[in-house]
Each structure stands twice: as C-alpha cells, then as structure tokens.
Amino acid sequence: MNLIDQTFARLREEGKTALMPFVSVGDPDLDLSLDILKQLQQSGADMIELGVPYSDPLADGPVIQRASERALRSSVTLRDCILMAERARAEGVTIPLILFTYYNPVLQFGLEPFFELVKDKGISGLIIPDLPLEEDSEVRTMSENYGIHLIPLVAPTSRERVTAIAKRAKGFVYCVSSLGVTGVRAEFHNDIDHFLATVKEATDLPISIGFGISSREQVERFEALCDGVVVGSAIVRVIEESLPLLHDPATKAEGLQRIGQFVSQLKG
Amino acid sequence: MTQIPDSSGRFGKFGGRYVPETLMNALLELEEAYTHYSKDESFQAEVKELLYRYSGRPTSLYYARRLTEHLGGAKVYLKREDLNHTGAHKINNTIGQGVLAKRMGKTKIIAETGAGQHGVASATIAALLGLECKVFMGEEDMKRQQLNVFRMNLLGSEVVPVTSGTRTLKDACNETLRYWVSHVTDTYYILGSVTGPHPYPMMVRDFQRIIGDEARSQMLAAEGRLPDYVVAAVGGGSNAMGIFYPFVEDEGVRLLGVEAAGRGVDTNEHAATMTKGRHGVFQGSLSYVLQDNHGQVLPAHSISAGLDYPGIGPEHAYLKDSGRAEYVPITDAEALEALQLLSRTEGIIPALESAHAIAQTLKLAPTLDKDQIVVVNLSGRGDKDVEAIMGYLGGAEHESH
Numbered sequence: 022m023n024l025i026d027q028t029f030a031r032l033r034e035e036g037k038t039a040l041m042p043f044v045s046v047g048d049p050d051l052d053l054s055l056d057i058l059k060q061l062q063q064s065g066a067d068m069i070e071l072g073v074p075y076s077d078p079l080a081d082g083p084v085i086q087r088a089s090e091r092a093l094r095s096s097v098t099l100r101d102c103i104l105m106a107e108r109a110r111a112e113g114v115t116i117p118l119i120l121f122t123y124y125n126p127v128l129q130f131g132l133e134p135f136f137e138l139v140k141d142k143g144i145s146g147l148i149i150p151d152l153p154l155e156e157d158s159e160v161r162t163m164s165e166n167y168g169i170h171l172i173p174l175v176a177p178t179s180r181e182r183v184t185a186i187a188k189r190a191k192g193f194v195y196c197v198s199s200l201g202v203t204g205v206r207a208e209f210h211n212d213i214d215h216f217l218a219t220v221k222e223a224t225d226l227p228i229s230i231g232f233g234i235s236s237r238e239q240v241e242r243f244e245a246l247c248d249g250v251v252v253g254s255a256i257v258r259v260i261e262e263s264l265p266l267l268h269d270p271a272t273k274a275e276g277l278q279r280i281g282q283f284v285s286q287l288k289g
Numbered sequence: 290m291t292q293i294p295d296s297s298g299r300f301g302k303f304g305g306r307y308v309p310e311t312l313m314n315a316l317l318e319l320e321e322a323y324t325h326y327s328k329d330e331s332f333q334a335e336v337k338e339l340l341y342r343y344s345g346r347p348t349s350l351y352y353a354r355r356l357t358e359h360l361g362g363a364k365v366y367l368k369r370e371d372l373n374h375t376g377a378h379k380i381n382n383t384i385g386q387g388v389l390a391k392r393m394g395k396t397k398i399i400a401e402t403g404a405g406q407h408g409v410a411s412a413t414i415a416a417l418l419g420l421e422c423k424v425f426m427g428e429e430d431m432k433r434q435q436l437n438v439f440r441m442n443l444l445g446s447e448v449v450p451v452t453s454g455t456r457t458l459k460d461a462c463n464e465t466l467r468y469w470v471s472h473v474t475d476t477y478y479i480l481g482s483v484t485g486p487h488p489y490p491m492m493v494r495d496f497q498r499i500i501g502d503e504a505r506s507q508m509l510a511a512e513g514r515l516p517d518y519v520v521a522a523v524g525g526g527s528n529a530m531g532i533f534y535p536f537v538e539d540e541g542v543r544l545l546g547v548e549a550a551g552r553g554v555d556t557n558e559h560a561a562t563m564t565k566g567r568h569g570v571f572q573g574s575l576s577y578v579l580q581d582n583h584g585q586v587l588p589a590h591s592i593s594a595g596l597d598y599p600g601i602g603p604e605h606a607y608l609k610d611s612g613r614a615e616y617v618p619i620t621d622a623e624a625l626e627a628l629q630l631l632s633r634t635e636g637i638i639p640a641l642e643s644a645h646a647i648a649q650t651l652k653l654a655p656t657l658d659k660d661q662i663v664v665v666n667l668s669g670r671g672d673k674d675v676e677a678i679m680g681y682l683g684g685a686e687h688e689s690h
Contacts, residue, residue, distance in 0.1 A: 076454070076585040077571065079466055080309045086453055098583045124307055125570045129584030151307045151570070155297060176311035178473060186310070200311060201471035 024117040024145040025170055025192040028067060029227040029248055038244040039067035040288050041229060043121065043253035045088035046071050046105050047097030048260060053267050056277055057260065058109045062116050064281035065288040069114075070148065070251065073102045073122035080150040082204025084254040087261065099126040100138070107142040119146035119172065119192075132159065136167040146170040146192045154186055161189065175220055176200070177210040187223035193249060196220055198232045204254045206233035217246045240287050252287055259283045293604070298487020298574075301611065303603035306486040307570045308466070315473045320488040322393050327495065332392060339384045340499065343417070344374040346381075348500075350507035350664070355634040363517065363657035365650055367637070367667045368504045368532060377640065377669030378500060378528045379410035383479055385496035387414035390477035397421045397472070400479045401465040403430055403458030403524070404595035404642065405437025406669055407481030412446035414479075422446040425465040427457040430594050437673055455588045458524075458598050462572050482525025483602030486573030490602050497531025504664055505535050512662060518653065520545045521666035522645040523616065524560070524596035526605045528668035533614060543615070546605060547649040549591035550618030560589035562601045563609055563616035571599070576606040592621035592681070593641035593674075623648040625681060628671065640669035641678070 032039055042061050046054050061069055074092035078085060099122060106118045120139065127135050127149065139147070147169055152160060157171065164171040170192030175183050177200060187194050196217060199210040210216060220228050230243050231251030240250050259280050260267075266276030298304045306316055326332040340346045348369045357365045370378035383400075390398055398420050402408030408424040415422030424441055428450045431438050441448050449468075454460035462485075469478045480489045483497070501519075508516055519536055521529035523546040536542045551559035559565065562577045569578035571586055579587045579599035591597040608614035619627075624641060627648035632638045639647055643666070650665050657663070671678070 076587075077459070077463055079463055079572070080470070082467070083453070090454075093585065100583075125578070125580070125586070126584035128570055129567075129580065129582070150309050151573075153306060153308065153310050153313050155313070156305050156307055174310045176309070178311050178314050180314060182310075182313065197311060200473060202467045 023168060023170055023192065025068065025119070028117050029193065032067065033248065038247065039229065039249035040065060040240070040284070041068045041070060041249050041251045042066045042256045042284060043070035043072055043251060044260065045074055045085060045092050045257060046102040047074055047092030047095055048088040048257070049091050049264055049267065050095045051097065051101055051105065054105060055108050055112065057280060058114055059112055060277045060281045061284055062114050064284040066116060066284060068117040068119060068249070070119045070121045070253070071102055071105060073099050073120065073126060075123040075126060078123065080202055082202040082254060084258050084261070085203050088257045099130055103138050103142050103144065106144045110143050117145040118143065119148060120144050121148045121150070124149050124152050132163055136163050136169065139169055140167045144169065146172050148172045148174070148195060150174060154182065154189070177212065177216045183219055184223045187220060187226070190224060190226055193227040193229050194220055194224055195251070196228055196230045196247070198230050198234065201232070203232050205235040205258070209233065214246065237287055237289055241289065256280070256283065294487060294491050298491065300604045300607035303576050303606040304487055304490060304574050306573060307575070308486045308573050309470060311470045312473060316486055316488065323389060323488055323492050326389055326392055332388065336385050336388050339388070340381065344380050344384065345372065346499065347503045348372045350504055350511065352511070353635050356631065357654070359634050360651065360654040362655040362659065363661040363663045364659070365654055366508065366516070366662065366664045368500060368664060370500060370528065370666060370668045371637070371639065371643070371670035375406070375410050375413050376672060377406045377410070378497060378531060379407045379481060380413065381499055381531065382481065382493050382496040382527060383407070383410040383414040386479045386492070387418050387420065390420065390479070391418050393477065395475065395477035397476045398479050399423045399425065399465055399468055399476055400481060401425050401458065401461040402481065403461065403597060404593065405430070405434040405441070405673065406595060408448070409437055409440050409444070411479050411481070412441040412444035415446055416444045423449055425449045425451050425461045425468065427451045427455065427461045429456040430458065430461070433594050433677060434673060436676070458594065459586065459589065466572070482527040483530045483604060484525040484572060484574065484600055490574065490604055493527050494530045494534055494604060497527050498534045500528065500531035500666060501533060501535035504532055508664060515539050515542050516662040516664040517541070517657065518543045518545055518663040520547060520646050520650055520653065520663060522547050522596060522642045522668060523601060523605060524549070524598045524642065525600065526602040528666050530602060530604055532666040533608070537613060544608065544613060545649060545653070546614055546616040547619050547645045548616055549593060549596035549645060550620040551590040551592070553620055554618050558590035559618070560591040560596050560598060561618040562599060564618050566599070568606070574603045576603040577601050577609070592624060593645065595640070595642040596645065617649060619645040619648045625678070627651055628678065637667070638671035638675070639667055640671050641674045643668045
C-alpha cells in the first residue's frame with residue numbers, strides 16, 4: 022500500500038488533518054535541506070512536498086521563485102531532489118515524500134529512468150503543476166505501473182472538469198485555494214467552501230488544500246473541510262528569513278528551531 | 290492534408306497545453322470563442338476593416354532593385370510589414386485578438402512584450418477599442434526600449450516592469466501568465482507570438498497569415514510565378530509563420546527561418562533555439578527549447594530584443610522536423626551589417642529583428658540565378674532601434690544586452 026494512503030487512513034482514524042509542508046529542495050543547499058526535512062518531521066509534518074527548483078516556475082509566486090533561484094545557484098538538479106528522499110530516509114524521515122516538479126526536467130530526464138529512480142528512492146507521490154489532464158496520459162500510465170501516485174490539481178475555475186480530474190486521481194486531490202500563483206494571501210476564493218464541497222462529492226479520496234495558506238487560523242479553518250493542508254510559501258519564507266542563522270554553524274540549530282517552531286504552531 | 294493542429298492543439302508531436310489547471314477552462318473557452326468567431330462573417334468583416342482602413346493593409350510587396358543589383362543574384366522582393374500602423378506585423382494579431390476579446394465581453398487585456406512592438410500594438414488596439422491594458426515587460430528590455438515604454442504610456446496603457454529571472458522577454462511571458470492565472474475571470478491575454486498553449490499558436494498564425502496570403506497573390510501578379518525562397522526572422526516565430534503558412538503546400542517554395550545567433554552559436558550568448566536547442570516543454574507547449582542537460586531553460590541573447598527568446602512556436606518545430614522549413618543562425622554583427630546595407634541601398638531602415646532575415650538574404654541571393662526569386666519578410670521598421678544602433682556603431686564597447 023502506498024505510504025500516502027496509509028498515512029491518510031491513519032489520520033482519518035485519529036480524526037486528524039495532515040499538515041503538508043512544501044520546501045524547495047536545495048534551498049539554500051542540499052545538506053541544509055536534509056536538516057530542514059528532519060526538522061519538519063520532528064515538528065509534526067505528516068507529509069512533505071519536495072519542490073524541484075526550476076528556471077521558469079509558472080505556478081509560483083515570488084517567494085518560491087526566489088527559493089528556486091537559490092537552489093539553482095547551487096546547481097541542484099532533479100536527480101539531487103530525488104536522491105534527497107533516500108538521504109532523508111537514511112536519517113530517519115519516515116513520513117511520505119511527494120515530489121513537486123515542473124514537467125520539462127522530467128521530460129529531459131526520461132520518463133522511464135525518472136520513475137525507476139523515484140520508486141527506488143522511496144518517493145510516494147508526484148505533482149506536476151503544468152501537466153493538466155489533457156497532457157498527462159503517458160505520465161499517468163507510467164505512475165500507475167510504478168505505484169507512484171500522480172496527484173492532480175483542481176482549481177476554483179475547474180468547474181465541470183472536477184469530476185474527470187477527481188475520477189483519475191490517486192492519493193489525494195490537491196485543491197488550489199484561490200486564483201493565482203503560490204504565495205501568502207489574506208483572502209481565498211469567495212466560493213471556497215462550495216468548491217471544496219464539489220470536490221468532496223466527486224471523490225472518495227482525501228482532499229488537500231494549498232496555495233496561500235500561511236497561518237494557524239487558516240489551517241484551522243480548512244481542517245474542518247479537508248483531509249490535508251499544504252503550507253508552502255509561508256514556510257519557504259521562514260527558511261529565507263533564517264538563512265543567516267542556517268549558514269553559520271554556530272547558529273544553525275537556532276535557525277532550524279525557528280523553522281520547527283513555525284511548523285508546530287501551524288499544527289496547533 | 291490533415292488538419293494542423295489537431296483538436297488537442299498538436300502539430301505532429303509539438304504543441305499542446307502544458308499550463309496550470311487554473312488556466313485550462315480559460316483556454317478551452319478561448320478556443321471555443323475563436324472557433325466560433327473565425328467562422329462569423331461580421332467578426333471577420335470587422336477585423337478586415339481595421340486591417341485595411343486602420344493599419345493600412347495590404348502592405349506592398351516591393352522589388353528591391355538596388356539591393357538585387359548589389360547582390361548580383363536572385364531577385365529580392367521585400368514584404369513591407371514595416372509599413373503597417375505601429376511599424377511592424379504585430380498589429381495584424383492584436384487587431385484580431387482585440388476584436389475577439391471584445392466579442393468575448395472582456396474589458397481588460399494583458400500582453401507581454403520584448404522589444405516593445407507587441408506591447409505597442411496591444412496598447413494601440415486597447416486604445417482603439419476602449420479596453421484597459423497592462424503590458425508586462427522585462428526591466429532589461431525597458432531600458433533597451435525606452436521609447437516604446439513611453440509610447441505605451443502615451444496610448445494609455447500601464448507598463449509593468451518584470452524583475453524576475455532574466456528580466457527580458459522570457460520572464461515577461463512568465464509574469465503575464467502568472468498575472469493571468471490570478472485574473473483569468475475578467476482578463477483577456479493577447480499573446481504576441483505563435484507560442485504558448487493551444488489555441489494561441491494556431492490563432493496567432495491565422496491572424497498573421499494575411500502576410501503570406503497577400504505576398505503569394507502579389508507575387509503571382511508581379512511575376513506570374515511563386516518565389517523560390519521565402520525568408521523570415523524567427524524569435525517566437527509569428528512573422529515567419531504568417532508568411533510561411535500560405536506557402537506550405539507549394540512544394541517548390543523553400544522556407545527559410547532565420548534565428549538570432551547573438552555573439553555566435555558556439556558561445557553561450559545566442560538565441561539559436563533551432564540550431565542549439567532540444568525538444569522540451571516551455572511556457573505551455575512542446576517545441577524546441579534552449580536548455581541545459583537538466584531541463585532548465587537557458588537565458589537567450591540577441592542584439593534584437595524581439596528575437597531574444599529561448600523558445601519557438603511549436604508549428605515551426607513541426608516544419609523543421611518534417612523537413613518542410615529550414616532554420617539558420619545569423620549573428621548580431623551580420624544583422625547590423627545587413628541593416629546598414631539595406632538602409633543605404635534601398636532607403637529602408639529595418640528593425641533589428643528583420644535585419645536578420647536581410648542578412649541571410651545577403652548570403653543566399655548571390656548563390657542563386659538571376660531568374661530566381663527571394664521574398665523576404667521585412668517584419669518591422671528600425672525606428673525603435675535607431676538609438677541602440679547608434680550605440681553599437683559608435684565604436685565604443687557597447688553592451689548589446
């Protein structure tokens with residue numbers, strides 16, 4: 022059984038919602054990323070999205086763009102991001118890892134070798150934000166063959182597409198909270214409750230919400246409606262603010278602690 | 290011949306719609322509206338009226354006698370897109386899409402721009418049709434093309450500086466798409482080239498094919514035959530696609546796309562997507578892309594802001610891989626030289642983009658017989674570049690980027 026399914030099943034029994042932090046792998050470098058992943062698990066993360074840095078992150082706002090740029094400056098590749106899963110496992114990270122990557126790096130890697138490596142290194146799910154339903158048949162077939170969940174995004178603008186997307190989904194359905202790119206925001210789509218209800222109706226799978234969620238209050242608001250809450254830019258921003266601490270060996274622990282504290286207060 | 294692109298927006302394997310889910314319904318709506326209006330007589334009549342009465346079409350197909358004599362080979366004809374209102378072919382597309390936006394009930398338009406030509410053409414049509422317009426432009430390009438920034442402001446548009454990534458056309462496109470994702474319900478995106486997700490490559494080609502349609506019949510009227518070569522500069526590829534498309538079925542006509550080699554295809558500073566790129570997904574479609582081994586898109590370089598782009602429209606990728614069209618690189622220096630030669634022999638200062646097509650013609654025409662014919666798409670006039678050219682030719686060390 023896929024680790025994502027196991028985790029959601031357990032949380033459902035416990036009546037809990039998954040907290041799913043996103044980080045850009047390699048921001049600011051691979052070793053620190055590893056420390057951050059361990060810290061996230063320790064502070065209560067239930068799953069982690071491993072963001073692959075990309076030169077043209079169309080779905081991302083400025084915070085994740087900057088993280089991507091920092092990681093690319095240390096020449097982090099798709100392979101490094103996948104291998105990060107193995108390193109994390111070796112250091113005691115047991116929660117599900119989900120790879121978040123734009124399509125072109127995967128395409129250049131080659132689909133077959135990509136899935137081989139993803140499977141081998143213990144990644145459970147895959148999110149490709151620029152691969153909508155119409156373009157994903159090859160990737161979907163292959164992810165089914167390899168037992169990796171291809172997790173689709175649905176947006177408030179998806180309307181009648183929700184059913185078709187949800188029907189093919191594996192793992193969970195990722196609901197985009199509002200129109201726009203990733204990033205902290207004060208307001209969500211005004212019909213958000215209705216949108217989430219529509220998605221719930223269309224699938225028996227867990228649903229998670231993401232894009233713009235940054236505070237405990239917001240997490241709390243969605244815990245009642247969703248099985249998982251993704252927090253991306255807000256965490257990446259705390260990492261960014263902690264960079265001076267992280268870079269200095271004398272204050273690294275303090276930096277990690279700051280990130281950890283942010284995550285545990287989100288968890289409530 | 291099969292319908293190109295097919296219903297999923299594929300030109301062979303190229304094209305498609307690689308965009309965030311948030312945009313999918315907007316693209317499907319756009320496709321539906323375009324399919325509807327492209328068959329609607331009153332829509333077509335409105336577009337035609339604007340092209341003829343407002344932009345001044347048809348543009349002439351001009352026999353460049355002095356240039357031909359200078360080169361001593363094939364007869365060179367220039368398709369004078371520089372004579373359009375706003376000085377380039379870009380307006381053909383913005384008229385079409387502007388009228389479409391209005392028919393779709395949209396009141397706000399957005400556009401990306403590199404050299405500023407598409408931005409100016411979008412700002413122009415926005416003013417004409419009473420639409421609110423924002424143009425996204427890389428901060429670097431705003432410096433290179435200050436006059437066009439001012440023009441857009443005069444026309445009542447807001448120019449939004451793009452500070453992400455390379456601060457040039459590539460990132461202006463990203464930023465426009467990001468803005469569109471946030472404002473997709475009331476905003477129409479006028480994409481300026483035959484790039485991006487379906488239906489843009491098809492739609493922009495259809496709005497630009499008037500260049501080739503006119504050139505083809507003008508050539509038949511002037512010479513009683515079709516040309517041997519059609520030459521055009523390619524960045525994203527809209528002027529080239531516009532002039533190529535009506536000739537695609539004419540097997541005797543060779544199609545030659547000219548891309549920017551910047552400081553040379555063996556340096557790291559070029560925009561030679563076809564010569565040095567590989568298949569990849571970039572900004573919504575599968576095509577050729579300048580990228581590293583890990584699939585990260587590389588920054589492009591060209592003296593011409595309009596060709597300074599690491600991607601190219603998917604239909605061009607299709608024409609290349611099927612062997613129907615060829616693509617060759619021209620350096621910054623060759624383009625500058627060609628610009629001066631055309632200015633002196635014909636009294637026409639071409640845009641730096643179009644100067645690349647002229648430069649290839651300088652190589653090609655002398656190798657051909659005197660009874661052969663080359664048609665060059667002179668996609669825009671050089672007024673916008675004069676200040677920059679003055680810098681390059683001044684002799685001092687000038688940065689062209």
